Amino acid sequence: QVQLVQSGAEVRKPGASVKVSCKASGYSFSGYYIHWVRQAPGQGLEWMGLINPNSGGTNYAQMSQGRVTLTRDTSTSTVYMDLSRLRFDDTAVYYCARGIQASGGWWFDYWGQGTLVTVSS
Amino acid sequence: SYELTQPPSVSVSLGQTASITCSGDNLGDKYVYWYQQRPGQSPVLVIYQDTLRPSGIPERFSGSNSGNTATLTISGTQAMDEADYYCQAWDRSTGVFGTGTKVTVL
Numbered sequence: 414q415v416q417l418v419q420s421g422a423e424v425r426k427p428g429a430s431v432k433v434s435c436k437a438s439g440y441s442f443s444g445y446y447i448h449w450v451r452q453a454p455g456q457g458l459e460w461m462g463l464i465n466p467n468s469g470g471t472n473y474a475q476m477s478q479g480r481v482t483l484t485r486d487t488s489t490s491t492v493y494m495d496l497s498r499l500r501f502d503d504t505a506v507y508y509c510a511r512g513i514q515a516s517g518g519w520w521f522d523y524w525g526q527g528t529l530v531t532v533s534s
Numbered sequence: 535s536y537e538l539t540q541p542p543s544v545s546v547s548l549g550q551t552a553s554i555t556c557s558g559d560n561l562g563d564k565y566v567y568w569y570q571q572r573p574g575q576s577p578v579l580v581i582y583q584d585t586l587r588p589s590g591i592p593e594r595f596s597g598s599n600s601g602n603t604a605t606l607t608i609s610g611t612q613a614m615d616e617a618d619y620y621c622q623a624w625d626r627s628t629g630v631f632g633t634g635t636k637v638t639v640l
Contacts, residue, residue, distance in 0.1 A: 448629070450577075458569070458577065458620050460629030474628055475535070508576060515583060518624030520567045522588065524576040 415439040417447075417509050417525035424531045430497040433528045435509035442490040443467040446512040448521060449483065449494050451505040463512060463519070464492055499532045506530075536625035538632035545638045552608040554635045556621030559602060566604040567622045568597060570615075577620065581606060613639050 420434040435447060449461040462473035464483040471483045482495040492509060506527040512519035538558045546552035556566060566584050569577040579588050581597035584604065594609045604623075608615050616639045621632035 450629075450631075457634040458571075458622075458631040460622075460631060463629075472627055510577075513582075515565060517565055518627075518629070520579055520582040520622075521569070521577070522579055524578075527576055 415511065415523045417511060417523055419507075419509060419525040419528045422529040422531070424533060425499050426534055427499055427501060427532055429499050430495060431499060431530050433494045433496075433507050433509075433530065435492045435494070435525050437466075437490045437492070437511070440511075442487065446514065446519060447483075447485070447492045448510045448512050448519065449481075450508045450510060450521075452508070452527075453502070453505040456505075461494070461507075466490075466492065496530070499530075501532050504530065504532045536623075536628070536630050538621055538623060538630055540619075540621060540632040540635045542633070543636045543638065545640055546608070546611045547640045548613060549610055552611050552615070552637055554606045554608075554619050554621075554637065556604040556606070556632045557602055558623065558630075561602050561604055561623065562600045564599075564623045564625070566597065566599045568595075568606045569620045569622065570617045571620065572617045580619075608637070611637075611639055615639060 416438045418436045448463045461477045466485045485492045508527050509525040510521035511523040568581040570580045571577040580595045584599040585597050596607045619635050
């Protein structure tokens, strides 16, 4: 069965970086884009960006530009989300999700369990 | 940037119909997706491409999209449908989520 398993919770200080992993299984890794979505405590969902696991090509939301880097390791079917220069308002649950491409966009049919990143001094 | 607006909350009596709206400029020209999120859980897709239900989603969930408004309708609402619901669309290759609606089943 399709699974996206994310790495565990992280605590970082402001200005530091964090790297969250998302390991895919149960399907052809290179066949589906992986997206990242975050959710601050008590807030809504925010799309961050996507990566094409086949080519490594990426597309980032404007809010992510310059601080978010998405990479992948095809040998382990794992996607990584690197967030740098952390701020207090980056405290959130970060989700990876598998995207199904349709006309004009994607929908997300499988989601990871989420990774809580806490930025605290 | 493109924005999708939802009512913060909707209350519905058990067994009745709940309607959740999602508003955006010319939203009818885009596909809309709906996600259900129960407390402490990851989101789950309930409607894709405006009106389609993924396998395993009950028939009581339906969707529509026209003009500037998309609507998620839950017919015969069950207690298990109490959750947050988010609409989502794409604008110039950027994913946009709605502000979210908390559905309370009375």
